[in-house]
Amino acid sequence: MISRAATLLVVVAVIGFLPNLSESLRFDLQSGHTKCIAEDIKSNSMTVGNYHVQNPNENTPLPDSHKLTVRVTSSYGNSYHYAEHVESGQYAFTAAESGDYMACFWLPDHSPAITATVDFEWKTGVAAKDWGNVAKKGQIDVMELELKKLLDTVNSIHEEMFYLRDREEEMQELNRTTNSRMFWLGFLSLFVCLSVAGLQFWHLKNFFERKKLL
Amino acid sequence: MDGKSCRRLQSANLCLTFSFLLHFATQSASALSITVNKEECVSETVLFPGDTVSGNFVVIDHDIFWTPQHTGIRFTITSPVGNQVLDVKGTSGHKFEFKAPRSGAYKFCFYNPVAAPEIVSFYIHTGHIPHQHDKATDEHFNPVNVRIAELREALHSVTAEQKYLKAREVRHRFTNESTRNRVIFYTLMEYVLLAIASGLQVVYIRRLFGKSIAYNRI
Numbered sequence: 001m002i003s004r005a006a007t008l009l010v011v012v013a014v015i016g017f018l019p020n021l022s023e024s025l026r027f028d029l030q031s032g033h034t035k036c037i038a039e040d041i042k043s044n045s046m047t048v049g050n051y052h053v054q055n056p057n058e059n060t061p062l063p064d065s066h067k068l069t070v071r072v073t074s075s076y077g078n079s080y081h082y083a084e085h086v087e088s089g090q091y092a093f094t095a096a097e098s099g100d101y102m103a104c105f106w107l108p109d110h111s112p113a114i115t116a117t118v119d120f121e122w123k124t125g126v127a128a129k130d131w132g133n134v135a136k137k138g139q140i141d142v143m144e145l146e147l148k149k150l151l152d153t154v155n156s157i158h159e160e161m162f163y164l165r166d167r168e169e170e171m172q173e174l175n176r177t178t179n180s181r182m183f184w185l186g187f188l189s190l191f192v193c194l195s196v197a198g199l200q201f202w203h204l205k206n207f208f209e210r211k212k213l214l
Numbered sequence: 215m216d217g218k219s220c221r222r223l224q225s226a227n228l229c230l231t232f233s234f235l236l237h238f239a240t241q242s243a244s245a246l247s248i249t250v251n252k253e254e255c256v257s258e259t260v261l262f263p264g265d266t267v268s269g270n271f272v273v274i275d276h277d278i279f280w281t282p283q284h285t286g287i288r289f290t291i292t293s294p295v296g297n298q299v300l301d302v303k304g305t306s307g308h309k310f311e312f313k314a315p316r317s318g319a320y321k322f323c324f325y326n327p328v329a330a331p332e333i334v335s336f337y338i339h340t341g342h343i344p345h346q347h348d349k350a351t352d353e354h355f356n357p358v359n360v361r362i363a364e365l366r367e368a369l370h371s372v373t374a375e376q377k378y379l380k381a382r383e384v385r386h387r388f389t390n391e392s393t394r395n396r397v398i399f400y401t402l403m404e405y406v407l408l409a410i411a412s413g414l415q416v417v418y419i420r421r422l423f424g425k426s427i428a429y430n431r432i
Contacts (some may be wrong), residue, residue: 024258024259025246025256025257025258025338026256026257026258026259026319027254027255027256027257028255032389035248036245036248036249037246037247037248038333039245039246040245040247040380078268100247102218119281122246143358143359143362144365146359146362147362149366150365150366150369153366153369153370153373154369156373157369157372157376160373160376160380161376163380164376164379164380164383166422167387168383169382171383171386171387171390173393174387174390174394175390177394178390178393178394178397181394181397181398182397185397185398185401188405189401189405191403192369192405192408192409193408196409196412197412198410199412200415200416203416204416204419204420207420208423211384211423213423
């Protein structure tokens with residue numbers, strides 16, 4: 001009984017700690033090219049990202065031609081992470097300003113053009129929170145942790161709805177002002193047209209009267 | 215695991231087992247934007263066969279100059295063995311959801327027929343519900359965990375809808391701002407051109423009748 005449970009535990013522990021079971025996005029990067037991935041992040045939200053280049057040959061260490069350069073910048077141009085010629089890395093920061101944050105990957109030039117496969121993961125908000133820590137600190141069991149995660153997800157959905165509502169209000173305001181400007185511009189159009197025609201007429205009439213042709 | 219089922223279990227080790235299994239009931243979601251020049255592919259790994267893969271994408275185009283021949287970009291999903299799961303052409307946005315028959319890396323590709331690069335904002339989520347179709351055959355199985363996982367998946371689908379709406383709203387905003395700029399600046403430029411055209415007309419007529427009419431006979 002004990003040995004069976006122990007083996008089961010060992011098997012599960014092995015599965016639980018296999019590093020590449022976390023899912024991530026994978027894309028190809030050609031040498032000399034840059035690929036940028038952007039994410040819209042709100043201010044004061046945690047964001048975590050990690051990347052690593054897949055080794056084409058398992059036995060040898062990664063060649064220099066496959067080492068990439070990474071830069072994470074905000075939409076205002078501030079750089080939050082920079083790494084040069086690395087095989088893997090990670091970054092975590094709290095977004096000070098809200099906007100589009102870009103993570104750009106660049107592979108140096110190489111004469112036979114090579115393609116490196118990069119595994120990349122970028123989590124923000126609820127997914128970026130360190131749930132292991134939360135569980136340890138509060139000493140809460142797994143089901144309560146899952147329910148806490150669900151509660152946080154629901155709250156973030158609610159906040160997103162507020163944001164969408166504000167944006168919709170701004171857009172409606174924009175459309176309304178465009179509409180009212182169109183209205184006034186219609187009258188202005190008519191006025192401009194008539195005044196230009198009237199000025200032309202008056203000027204030419206004076207001109208011909210002066211020239212004694214009329 | 216809840217306290218009751220743990221107490222029911224004979225061995226605390228099995229408690230730990232299920233907590234591990236529940237812990238990595240995997241969820242992956244990414245809502246990102248990429249610039250598609252000609253072709254951009256992204257792949258995501260599906261861990262368990264039978265998982266639902268859902269997602270959406272919206273093309274945020276600033277220039278809105280698509281012609282009738284190219285009404286959008288092409289989007290394909292390829293399974294790990296090479297079958298085409300989905301292929302849509304000429305769209306500016308699409309929502310998809312399918313049950314992955316096998317595990318592996320699924321490829322999501324965007325193809326841009328036009329020379330101008332397009333920014334695509336996409337969201338892909340693979341959701342797994344552990345033990346969804348198991349019957350409660352032994353007392354170690356707790357249906358609450360399945361319900362929690364289903365709830366989590368439902369929330370992810372709400373999040374997916376929100377991200378889709380947000381991306382569409384961004385595109386709508388670009389369209390509206392562009393309309394407003396066109397309305398105001400082009401109208402003002404129109405007035406200026408009208409004034410210039412009429413001025414040129416006057417100058418020409420004056421020149422026609424400028425010299426004495428008796429001598430030139432125009």
